[in-house]
Amino acid sequence: xxxxxxxxxxxxxxxVLALVYFLVSTILALRKVVAGLDVVIExxxxxxxxxxxxxxxxxxxxxxxxAGVAALEGLLVKKAGLADAVGLVDGIYPGAAAAGxxxxxxxxxxxxxxxxxxxTKGTLTLARLGREAPIAAASPGxxxxxxxxxxxxxxxxxxxxxxxxxxxxxxTSPVIGTDAPDQYEQREDIxxxxxxxxxxx
Amino acid sequence: MTLWWIGNLVLLLVVFPLxxxxxxxxxxxxxxxxxxxxxxATTAAAGSQDLDAAPLLLTxxxxxxxxxxxxxxxxxxxxxxxxxxxxx
Numbered sequence: 303x304x305x306x307x308x309x310x311x312x313x314x315x316x317x318v319l320a321l322v323y324f325l326v327s328t329i330l331a332l333r334k335v336v337a338g339l340d341v342v343i344e345x346x347x348x349x350x351x352x353x354x355x356x357x358x359x360x361x362x363x364x365x366x367x368x369a370g371v372a373a374l375e376g377l378l379v380k381k382a383g384l385a386d387a388v389g390l391v392d393g394i395y396p397g398a399a400a401a402g403x404x405x406x407x408x409x410x411x412x413x414x415x416x417x418x419x420x421x422t423k424g425t426l427t428l429a430r431l432g433r434e435a436p437i438a439a440a441s442p443g444x445x446x447x448x449x450x451x452x453x454x455x456x457x458x459x460x461x462x463x464x465x466x467x468x469x470x471x472x473x474t475s476p477v478i479g480t481d482a483p484d485q486y487e488q489r490e491d492i493x494x495x496x497x498x499x500x501x502x503x
Numbered sequence: 504m505t506l507w508w509i510g511n512l513v514l515l516l517v518v519f520p521l522x523x524x525x526x527x528x529x530x531x532x533x534x535x536x537x538x539x540x541x542x543x544a545t546t547a548a549a550g551s552q553d554l555d556a557a558p559l560l561l562t563x564x565x566x567x568x569x570x571x572x573x574x575x576x577x578x579x580x581x582x583x584x585x586x587x588x589x590x591x
Contacts, residue, residue, distance in 0.1 A: 342543050
């Protein structure tokens with residue numbers, strides 16, 4: 303065998319070894335991918351299975367809520383009249399008058415009266431219910447009725463205080479001991495023998 | 504013989520490194536997929552776990568039904584108690 307033939311065989315063997323190493327490594331990596339995808343398919347199947355009835359249930363809930371809203375709006379319009387009903391809704395939910403009432407198409411054309419002025423206390427009660435109470439600007443021209451970024455106590459400042467019903471700052475507990483800021487002079491007679499009064503005659 | 508040697512040199516210095524380079528690229532790409540797939544599997548598992556509460560929607564549906572029924576009852580009572588608005 304000539305030297306050139308030996309070198310050729312060596313080169314072919316090297317190439318085959320490289321092919322074997324890299325292809326086997328690639329196969330192992332792809333097997334990991336397949337195992338991972340099996341897990342993904344299993345969990346995605348769980349997602350599909352669990353979310354299958356959600357659509358029907360949510361549609362049913364929405365239908366029932368729509369029926370409730372329609373009934374309440376109908377009752378409100380029946381009792382308060384269309385204009386006052388729109389004003390009341392707009393007083394609680396500012397801007398809602400533009401959307402109008404669902405079953406009353408004419409409600410979108412009504413200029414809502416300022417019912418909020420009448421129901422201010424109730425509106426503030428709603429405001430105290432939670433930070434997400436949807437009344438941010440119930441008093442046009444006077445700024446927001448409630449600081450939506452502040453606590454619920456912000457609405458309390460809107461009430462006039464006839465008397466101070468709450469302390470601005472609770473009194474602190476007294477500090478006692480040798481390090482107390484207020485030191486009191488000790489009476490000398492405390493702990494001393496009782497004075498003997500002169501005997502009465 | 505000279506051409507044979509030239510062929511050997513080309514095989515060793517050009518073909519072999521090229522084969523190694525290309526196969527290494529395929530291997531690195533395949534290995535790069537593995538953590539991504541594992542991340543997807545983890546996310547899918549978390550998503551599936553998040554939906555464990557989906558059956559509670561049936562309870563929500565029942566509660567909504569009862570609430571709407573209660574509202575209808577109150578509405579009926581208010582309809583009787585309160586006078587209707589005067590026609591404009």
